[in-house]
Amino acid sequence: MPISRRAFLRNGTSALAAYPAMLALGMLRSAPAHAFELEGSGDNKHVLILGAGLAGMAAAYELQKLGYRCTILEARQRAGGRVFSVRKGSTNKETDAPLQTAAFDDGQYFNAGPSRIPHHHELTMHYCKELGVPLQVYNNINEAAYYFAEGNGMLSNKKVRVREIHSDVRGYTAEMLAKAIDQGQLDAGLTKEDTQKIIEFLRAEGGLDIDKLYKASDRRGFIEHPGAGDKAGRIADPHRLSDIISSGLMDPDFYNVAEYAYELQMTMFQAVGGMDTIAKAFEGKVGTAIKFGCQVTAIHNQPEGVKVTYKDNGGEKQITADLCICTIPLPVLSNIDHNFSSDVSRAIDFVPYMQTCKIGLQFKRRFWEEDEQIYGGITHTNNELAQIFYPSYDYLGKKGILIGFYNFNERAKRWATWILCNVSSWRWTKAV
Ligand SMILES: Cc1cc2nc3c(=O)[nH]c(=O)nc-3n(C[C@H](O)[C@H](O)[C@H](O)COP(=O)(O)OP(=O)(O)OC[C@H]3O[C@@H](n4cnc5c(N)ncnc54)[C@H](O)[C@@H]3O)c2cc1C
Known part of the structure; x- marks a missing residue:
């Protein structure tokens, strides 16, 4: 059965997967990889930007280049939002805390x-x-660095160097695969030459010996470091695979996320x-447009433009503008009074952070x-x-x-x- 894009997004993806899925289907434009090259003239139109995080400040920075007049309302007394170096x-100051x-x-x-x-x-x-x-x-x-697994295994409750577990797990899995391929169980579609190449690769990848057996090597570090003269260094035996597994070191907490995940x-x-130097650099460009200590409480589209209500030290105020860009995080926006369409409103409420x-x-x-x-x-x-x-x-x-x-x-x-x-x-x- 053909499946519509809408059904695919509704049924087939979680909230977190929806964004990349929409990008892949060409339904959203991705953020440009390079500088924005915006065209046109702002003609002194007034744009209200809600939030002085990087998104809000970058928007003001680009729009000011085109001649828009920007006002940024920021609830806190500092710019940068989540970009915060302590x-x-x-x-x-958190709500209800000193x-x-x-x-x-x-x-x-x-x-x-x-x-x-x-x-x-x-x-x-x-x-x-x-x-x-x-x-x-x-x-x-x-x-x-270390892996530290609490539990009852042989390797539990002690610091184990990441390199020991990486080397041992790669070694054992490469050994198993190399043996299986050699016995012809996996190589149905492979020529003899290909099989040999894969086995050589697995030997290198897993640090296997000539018999395709995993033995510890210097990849997993030394218990006595090598030095001058006859000090070749001493390598410990590998951890047993069963100990690694029973100690939880192959559980999701220890998956090799940092090397494999695209964004890491x-x-x-x-x-x-400090990362806040990025925020400070933007603030240097758009700081005069930021009104600090202004907590937005309502956003209303009007027949012409938009009306925003906010609270500052002086009490409740209202401001109007031709256009509005809202960068307030969705769980916060979800509690702000607005007259957005029911679809947009549901989407705001739906996205978990x-x-x-x-x-x-x-x-x-x-x-x-x-x-x-x-x-x-x-x-x-x-x-x-x-x-x-x-x-x-x-x-x-x-x-x-x-x-x-x-x-x-x-x-x-x-x-x-x-x-x-x-x-x-x-x-x-x-x-x-
Ligand atoms: C702990 C942590 C680690 C992260 N690590 C990384 C990382 O390593 N790499 C990476 O690329 N990204 C990382 N991120 C994500 C990144 O920080 C955000 O994607 C980015 O900073 C969001 O910027 P923003 O301007 O969209 O939102 P924000 O920075 O949240 O800005 C929103 C602004 O709106 C203001 N605001 C909120 N409510 C109101 C209101 N009612 N009225 C007025 N103003 C309001 C806030 O004070 C804030 O200044 C991390 C985030 C966190 C929290």
Whole structure:
């Protein structure tokens, strides 16, 4: 039965998959990879932009080039939205929680929102170039970081280097495949020569010996490092595959996401000095158009233009404009009074956003570098922390900030609640 595009989108895709599916069907224009080349003249038309995150500020930046008059209403007292680097003196106020003020040392920071720019985010890269924001490589993958699985297996509750598990799992799976292919079970469509080539590849990929058996190699590190003279170094035996499996190290928490997922593949970048330098660069261009502390409460299309209601220190106000661009995140927009069509309204209510929580912990010593030789990258766990991120800047510096956890959904909700309940009693300045 032929299936319509609408039915496919309605039945066949989740909310998260709908966007790429619509792009693939040519129903949405993708964001341009390069600079916008907008044409026409704004003729001093007034555009109201809701939200001074990167989307709102980039819109104002481009429209001002064409001669539109832009006003940006921003609820917070700072621009950047989710692009937020926490450094000494940074403040944050959550509903029903006390004001938090970061007391990190000068020069120390962590990116509470986005921290990684994939090399294929060409538009972001373009703006960094156009606005003069220096970038540096973000080290997203580190074989020297750890896996830590809580549980009852032989490898549970201890730090295991990522490289050990990667090497062992690749080795065992390559061994199994090489043996199966050699016995002719999988090679129905392969010539003898092809079979041989695949076996050679699997031997290289898995680090197999001449008999196609996986034995530990230096890929998985040393228990005694090689040195001068006769010190060839000592390699530990591989972990047993059954131990890796029973310790949960082949569970989804430890899938090799960082190397395989398109948006996490190296090369990745970050803005030098904190991702908020990108927001600050935009603010430098459109800052005079931003009205801070203005919380939008209603958006109404009118026969001519649009009317927006907002609250600031002086109370409730209204503003009209010829056009409006709304960049308020959908779960927030969902609670704002508007007269959009029922289709648009349902779509706004329907899209879930992922919950996430990060904590930045300043340490007086970069022990992960000094003691463990971990420079950047991520340790993965199956516990409440989910991930620990090591800073990709100031290597070998004196102090540093670890992202002590970066978790999602239920774990994130639990930790956010806990932190907000305990925040007033935290001694933020205590050096750990
Ligand atoms: C923890 C985390 C990690 C992330 N990591 C990455 C990453 O590594 N790489 C990446 O590319 N992306 C990442 N993202 C996604 C990225 O941050 C967002 O896609 C991007 O910042 C969204 O920009 P925006 O302008 O659309 O929205 P926002 O930045 O959310 O801007 C919306 C603005 O609207 C304002 N606002 C909200 N309500 C109102 C109201 N009622 N009235 C007025 N103003 C209002 C907000 O204060 C905000 O300033 C991450 C996001 C998070 C939260």
